[in-house]
Amino acid sequence: MSAADEILDVVDERDVVVGQARRGDVYARGLRHRCTFIQVRDARGHLFVHRRTSTKLVFPSMYDMFVGGVVGAGESYDHGALREAEEELGVSGLPRPTFLFKFLYEDGAGKSWWSAVYEVLCELPVDPQVEEVAWHGFLPEAEVGRRLAEWEWVPDGLAAYSRLRALRERG
Template sequence: MSAADEILDIVDEHDRVVGRSPRGEVYARGLRHRCAFVHVRDAEGRVFVHRRTATKLAFPSLYDMFVGGVVGAGETYDEAALREAEEELGVTGLPRPDFLFTFLYEDDGGGSWWSAVYEVRCELPVRPQAEEVAWHAFLPEAEVERRLGEWEWVPDGLAAYERLKAFRAGG
């Protein structure tokens, strides 16, 4: 099954499931769905940053400071966060990511998705999925901040990162 054929839950403005559709149709029609974002740090506290492959359905070749992805039909945010983090990092036995908050992301094209933000510490050697990750590194937070204005970032990840900073600051 291709990524475009994966079945996703369609949700309303209150994050209640109202239907199901293949991912390709969800993207094409801008249907509201669910995503999990996992902010990963290593033992030294550095942030996992990566550039997406050119073949990704959404935001190809852009940088991201989260791993994660869509929540499959019938899957919980928690299940998707762990599954996606292990898949993208290329690890097994990752601790369960800690849930932080959710927000409704709305893109410029009229699409929107409920976004659950998590964090996890990964002390395992990572072997990112070649189909998903073109480049990766663990960067100090200051380096991530410096690169915000230099690299082209996925817009939903950037929105999640800004909310994460506000969340940590108590806002």
């Protein structure tokens, strides 16, 4: 089964399931769905950053400071977060990511998705999926900050990162 054939829950503005559709149809028709964003840190506190492959359905070849992806039909955010983190990092036995907050991302072109943000510590050697990740590294937060203006970042990841930084600054 291709990624475009995966079945997703379609949700309303309150994140209530109102139907299901193929992932390709969800994207093509701009149907609201669910996604996870997991910020991964190593033992030194460095952030996992990667550049998406050019074959990704959404935001190809852009940089991201989160791993994650769509939540499958009938799947919980928590289960989706762990599944996506292990898949993208190429690890098994990752601790369960800690839920931080959820927000409705709107792209400005009429498309939106519910976005659950998590964090996890990864002390395992990573081996990211070559189909998903073209480049990766664990970068100090200060370097990520410097790269924000230099690299082309996924817009929903930037929105999640901005909200997460604001949350942490408020204490």
